[in-house]
Amino acid sequence: MMVGGRDREMRKRGVVLLLVCWAALCAGDTPGNCMYDDIRGTWTFYETERSGDNTINCDTLGPIVHTKTFTLSFPNNVMDELNNEGTWTMVWNQGFEVNINERSYYAFSYYEGNMLISTSYCDRTMNGWSRDNTVRNWSCFFGNKTTPVAPRPTSRVTVVESQLQQHYNNDHNMIHNINTMQTSWTAKAYPQHEKYTVQEMLNRGGGVGSMLTSPPTPAPATPEQKARVSLLPDNFDWRNISGQNYVTPVRDQGGCGSCFAFASMAQVESGIRIATKNQRSDVFSPQDIVSCSVLAQGCLGGFNYLTGGRYAQDQGLVAEECNIYTGQGDPCNTDSSCGRTYVSDYEYLGGYYGACNEELMLQSLVEDGPMAVAYMVFDDFHNYEGGIYHYTGVKNEFNPLEMVNHGVLIVGYGVEPTTGEKFWTVKNSWSDTWGEDGYFRIRRGTNECSIESMALKVTAIP
Ligand SMILES: *[C@@H]1O[C@H](CO)[C@@H](O)[C@H](O)[C@H]1NC(C)=O
Numbered sequence: 075m076m077v078g079g080r081d082r083e084m085r086k087r088g089v090v091l092l093l094v095c096w097a098a099l100c101a102g103d104t105p106g107n108c109m110y111d112d113i114r115g116t117w118t119f120y121e122t123e124r125s126g127d128n129t130i131n132c133d134t135l136g137p138i139v140h141t142k143t144f145t146l147s148f149p150n151n152v153m154d155e156l157n158n159e160g161t162w163t164m165v166w167n168q169g170f171e172v173n174i175n176e177r178s179y180y181a182f183s184y185y186e187g188n189m190l191i192s193t194s195y196c197d198r199t200m201n202g203w204s205r206d207n208t209v210r211n212w213s214c215f216f217g218n219k220t221t222p223v224a225p226r227p228t229s230r231v232t233v234v235e236s237q238l239q240q241h242y243n244n245d246h247n248m249i250h251n252i253n254t255m256q257t258s259w260t261a262k263a264y265p266q267h268e269k270y271t272v273q274e275m276l277n278r279g280g281g282v283g284s285m286l287t288s289p290p291t292p293a294p295a296t297p298e299q300k301a302r303v304s305l306l307p308d309n310f311d312w313r314n315i316s317g318q319n320y321v322t323p324v325r326d327q328g329g330c331g332s333c334f335a336f337a338s339m340a341q342v343e344s345g346i347r348i349a350t351k352n353q354r355s356d357v358f359s360p361q362d363i364v365s366c367s368v369l370a371q372g373c374l375g376g377f378n379y380l381t382g383g384r385y386a387q388d389q390g391l392v393a394e395e396c397n398i399y400t401g402q403g404d405p406c407n408t409d410s411s412c413g414r415t416y417v418s419d420y421e422y423l424g425g426y427y428g429a430c431n432e433e434l435m436l437q438s439l440v441e442d443g444p445m446a447v448a449y450m451v452f453d454d455f456h457n458y459e460g461g462i463y464h465y466t467g468v469k470n471e472f473n474p475l476e477m478v479n480h481g482v483l484i485v486g487y488g489v490e491p492t493t494g495e496k497f498w499t500v501k502n503s504w505s506d507t508w509g510e511d512g513y514f515r516i517r518r519g520t521n522e523c524s525i526e527s528m529a530l531k532v533t534a535i536p
């Protein structure tokens with residue numbers, strides 16, 4: 075099902091960019107780059123008639139019939155002109171969601187330009203989508219902030235294009251350096267990576283546009299959070315709970331920047347397994363997200379929150395067979411006769427982006443199931459072989475890989491018995507021949523590569 079025109083527009087824009095030879099740098103999310111303090115404040119939302127359904131196309135707006143004033147304040151409170159209260163959250167640097175008066179609003183922040191050079195106008199939104207909590211009464215809207223925010227220019231020209239088109243080569247010197255400077259994890263060359271260009275390797279890690287220089291640091295743990303965590307087991311893994319495996323098989327995203335779709339599908343897949351005690355073991359279609367969701371940018375990137383959360387609630391997910399993975403930004407071609415699986419709730423752990431911490435993640439992992447997260451992928455990570463990863467600072471001399479943001483699924487945690495090092499166990503989407511059978515472990519408790527900054531909780535409806 076085609077849910078709107080924005081994705082078409084985004085993909086067309088991607089294609090245009092490709093033609094204008096920026097090819098290589100187009101991967102990522104939207105070029106928008108807005109910060110919490112840009113968005114916080116008072117907004118006017120201009121909203122169309124609430125007569126649409128979830129196929130609504132908000133590329134162009136009908137007549138405005140509702141004008142709402144929402145004041146967004148710290149940390150996640152929103153109040154309307156009648157003093158009704160609700161909640162709001164940033165979604166990374168891309169946009170924000172407001173939940174109030176039994177309605178939910180989401181829009182991307184306004185920007186002009188492209189992935190390489192853009193200007194964000196953080197006091198305006200693109201046209202967004204609004205619907206009531208029954209997910210039936212839809213409208214379109216846009217928001218203007220009442221106080222102006224200075225335009226924010228963003229430049230991502232840091233890698234020359236000719237390098238991006240080159241084939242990725244394993245940097246044996248880097249691998250040697252990683253393996254001699256520390257013993258926590260080992261690196262190796264992956265011959266299969268050499269089939270990719272440098273650009274595609276970047277896409278596998280999240281894409282250039284997903285760079286964010288200062289993600290929020292974890293929220294301090296409260297005494298209650300610490301007390302609850304002290305009751306949890308030292309080691310935990312959803313792949314083996316009394317011999318039962320609640321995690322679906324590892325997949326391979328190829329050279330498409332679709333990690334977020336794999337991570338968020340995997341979260342709902344585990345949620346369904348847990349809720350049905352493994353009576354259902356669905357594998358959902360990341361291609362449906364890549365090709366059909368207006369809340370993501372296809373192979374150019376997207377966010378767990380908007381796909382495993384909002385899209386799964388608004389549109390529902392289909393089985394892999396209904397739109398088989400191609401790893402390309404193809405037009406939407408999902409079999410419309412397929413049934414859909416929904417989530418009833420979704421939230422950033424702690425209730426908003428910025429509230430996450432290790433304690434909340436431990437508790438939610440055990441109580442709610444595997445969780446999609448995002449973290450920074452540095453040069454050295456691609457060559458991870460096994461052990462407990464931390465960023466070594468070792469650079470790849472051949473391939474100018476950038477720090478990018480990658481979506482993955484945490485399935486467990488533990489403590490290394492000999493060193494006492496704490497870790498998360500994480501499902502990647504780089505095939506089961508990568509890392510520890512497709513998984514990796516990463517240092518826990520220190521927000522390594524920002525992995526403790528944006529965990530997602532969803533409630534799947536079997
Ligand atoms: C939803 O929209 C329809 C069509 O506009 C309307 O008849 C109905 O009353 C609305 N329901 C709610 C709960 O707003």
Ligand SMILES: *[C@@H]1O[C@H](CO)[C@@H](O)[C@H](O)[C@H]1NC(C)=O
Pocket residue numbers: 120198217218
């Ligand atoms: C919203 O802001 C934009 C940009 O400043 C402006 O062009 C537009 O007229 C505003 N819309 C309304 C309804 O005030």
Ligand SMILES: *[C@@H]1O[C@H](CO)[C@@H](O)[C@H](O)[C@H]1NC(C)=O
Pocket residue numbers: 314316317
């Ligand atoms: C699951 O865990 C149990 C207890 O630790 C262990 O005996 C068993 O071998 C594990 N099963 C698998 C498939 O790893």
